[in-house]
Amino acid sequence: MLPRAVRIYAAVEPCNLRKSFEGLSNEVRSVLGRDPLSGHLFIFVNRRATQTKILMWTRGGFAILHKRLERGRFQFPAKVVSGRGGVEIDVHELSALLEGLVESQTAASARWSPPLPAPTDA
Template identity: 55%
Template structure:
């Protein structure tokens, strides 16, 4: 038995972006954005964040949606995205200040969902 869930072992079997649409266009276009409200351990990378997407956010990491996590200090972000061929991991560290994170939201879900136009 593998230590990774079945979806993590699928590798490149997920459907790629539509023909004529680059992964960047599909990511920037209309993909929902999910913010994890609770901080995550920033030692996690592709596999660990994929598990956090399933366990904490209740979503499929291979869905093509964007998943955003922050560290406990609030000065770092990691974003995970499946582009149809593999995971893309973005990392941002602020030199000064902290990211503004939703704190006024009901705590029942562990995530908050946005559409790209909500963040414009």
């Protein structure tokens, strides 16, 4: 479970996953137009959609989660279409992506969630 304040951004176009911390953080800035130090999750998939890397900033530095499928391909939600730099997905879509679930095969009921607190200016 992720805190509600954490957003999940997926790069729509394939990425060279040989990149490490600096390369992926540059992708976050240039492709997704986001700040890699924000604490949000940033997902990248290779061209064949058999591997994914998730970049995140924690209190002390960057962390990368790398997953490779032995069989099959990662399936993005239908709202992730090419031609856009990136798209925000929710935690359920991330879970389905990492577990290899196909959106058309899953059905979930709508759930209520409280609104996010308004940001405060310090």
